[in-house]
Amino acid sequence: MAEKVLDVVDLETHFISDGKVVKAVDGVSFHLYKGETLGIVGESGSGKSVTSLSVMQLLRNTPGKIVGGTIQFGTLDIAHASDKQMRKIRGNQISMIFQEPMTSLNPVYKIGRQLTEGIILHKNVSKKEATQRAQQMLEKVGIPRAKQILNEYPHQLSGGMRQRVMIAMAMACDPEILIADEPTTALDVTIQAQILELMNELRETSQTSILMITHDLGVVAEMCDRVVVMYAGQIVEEAPIEALFAQPKHPYTQGLLASIPKLGEEVEELTSISGTVPTPETMPSGCRFEPRCPYAMARCKEQNPVLKADEDGRVYRCWLQEEGSHE
Amino acid sequence: MSDVLVEVKNLKKYFGGKKSLFNRHPDTVKAVDNVSFEIYKGETLGIVGESGCGKSTTGKMIMNLLEPTEGSVVFQGKDLTELTGQKGRAARQKFQMIFQDPYASLNPRMTVRQLLTEPFKIHGIEKKNERAKVNKLLELVGLNAYHADRYPHEFSGGQRQRIVIARALALNPDLIVADEPVSALDVSIQSQILNLMKKLQRELGLTYLFIAHDLSVVEHISDRVGVMYLGNMVELTDKKSLYREPLHPYTQALLSAVPVADPTVKKQRVILKGDLPSPSDPPTGCVFHTRCPFAMTQCKQNKPVLQDIRGDQHFVACHLYNGSAESEAKLKKQIL
Secondary structure, rough: OOOEEEEEEEEEEEEEEEEEEEEEEEEEEEEEOOOEEEEEEEEOOOOOOHHHHOOOOOOOOEEEEEOOOOOEOOEEEHHHHOHHHHHHHEEEOOOOOOOHHHHHHHOOOHHHHHHHHHHHHHHOHHHHHHHHHHHHHHHHOOOOOOOHHHOHHHHOHHHHHHHHHHHHHHHHHOOOOEEEEEOOOOOOHHHHHHHHHHHHHHHHHHOOOOEEEEOOHHHHHHHHOEEEEEOOOEEEEEEEEHHHHHHOHHHHHHHHHHOOOOOOOOOOOOOOOOOOOOOOHHHHOOOHHHHOOOOOOOHHHOOOOOEEEHHHOOOOOOHHHHOOOOO | OOOEEEEEEEEEEEEEEOOOOOOOOEEEEEEEEEEEEEEEEOOOEEEEEOOOHHHHHHHHHHOOOOOEEEEEEOOOEEHHOOHHHHHHHHHHHOEEEEEEOOOOOOOOOOOOHHHHHHHHHOOOOOOOOHHHHHHHHHHHHOHHHHHHHHHHHOHHHHHHHHHHHHHHHHHOOEEEEEEEEOOOOHHHHHHHHHHHHHHHHHHHHHHEEEEEEOOHHHHHHHHEEEEEEEOOOEEEEEEHHHOOOOOOOOHHHHHHHHHOOOOOOOOOOOOOEEEOOOOOOOOOOOOOOOOOOOOOHHHHHHHOOOOEEOOOOOOOOOOOHHHHHHHHHHHHHHHO
């Protein structure tokens, strides 16, 4: 697992609206190894989706702009790549699955046409070969009657089936990286279980690296090897999956883990993090979590700590690191 | 807790089915198909199920927001489904609802004060001490008196849901029907709202009907839980029995499908094959037999009845527990 397929360094993506600058992603660095699943966890507004859109260069027609940092993919820096270079990569070497399978498929084209479009474009094959490949992919993702489904429209399929089609489409060109942005959030639990199982199977057979963006810590625990926790546009903790759940280091991660009710566990009151995620207007000048942090100190108000490893090699962004243990 | 507050009897809701010029052979969608249960005073009854199982439709019928095709909702000896107009509205005073989306539940052009006094206006309650009442309500849900003159857009999602709850409390209701009240909220906010709802229940003696798809949230807040599938109640019991010893194969699959936030746990998972059948063309017999790993021949023919199979208030609608030789054999296999 030594080979890095993606290396993001100091990524900064800003949105400009009404002359105001919103720093949606503010100095984010992470890397993805070959064949691993990296989770990016955070609540709404944490910048996790904008990070993934930046990696895909999908912010061109929005007020968003990558203003700093690099996204190294092989020899190419995606942050500074041209549209032409990106067209070759998107859907081919890096592909993406979105949350809402209904809005990700074009309602007026048949499944077959939507699936073969990318294959024809990237693999330079005939329509017939592409159709064969499309059918194979549908069978691979467990769609019954694959041949007929090619001739059907998205509205004829259920939510779970549509998400399978999306996965088939994303995997059709054997991408090196699959970015999954809340891939199961819109699905029911029993269907979610099917899709997660499918993604794990595909990963084992194809060695694709997966960047899993989600707010669901249960999904993270089941799918990921490593996790990056984001809060207000920055990474606050990065850890291997077992370490993160066994011993979360950052007070935000601790609060997040404590606030989910767990099946089979009885507690009268859930732990909760007081307050709300800061808006761009109320962004604290020091540590961004300081207003909600139970351990906040005077120093936290003034300076934002840096993300770094402690003596045990655990990486998190907190002044408590220097104060010693806070358990 | 043995006093019955609301009794739901044989509730049905069929949508469509009307012939029209363009639709000569209309499909009837059986959204809720013969559901009966009781809500006890002071308890939280959770209803779980996946999308399309009829849990929200059931909630709306109890609120009298939808007219049932058949069946009754009995409250204080009266059948609410038969009350209309002024009487219906008066009866509804005691039932309040909280919806999923706090952004859509509040009129953006009204201040919090206007929103919170609206219930009094609708029910013609005199205006005395309005200011004090609003302050009291805001305080109850953890907001401050100075919030009263702000508009909904000035609040975050969690705060808006608090306002929605305050509004539901304005008329001292007996029952609050909460339809996915926390699913639009982030986890850290979700726990704040769940804690608030529990606190209010303790302080005000409220009864909740808590409708949600998230099994762990329902387990946390409920005393008893009902599981719905395709318009039918398939299992109903107290939460301990349901989560420790689910009897219906659907409940078993549903519980095993929930991802656990603990990477050291490797779950034995029952993965259900296929999708939910269309409610306009539900399977014959037991509605779950098309996806059930234990389906028998009789499941295709006869619809099982929800019954207390062991006399311990654990209701389940499944042929596996009818004592026949075939089901006994299946059950044994299931345990192995």
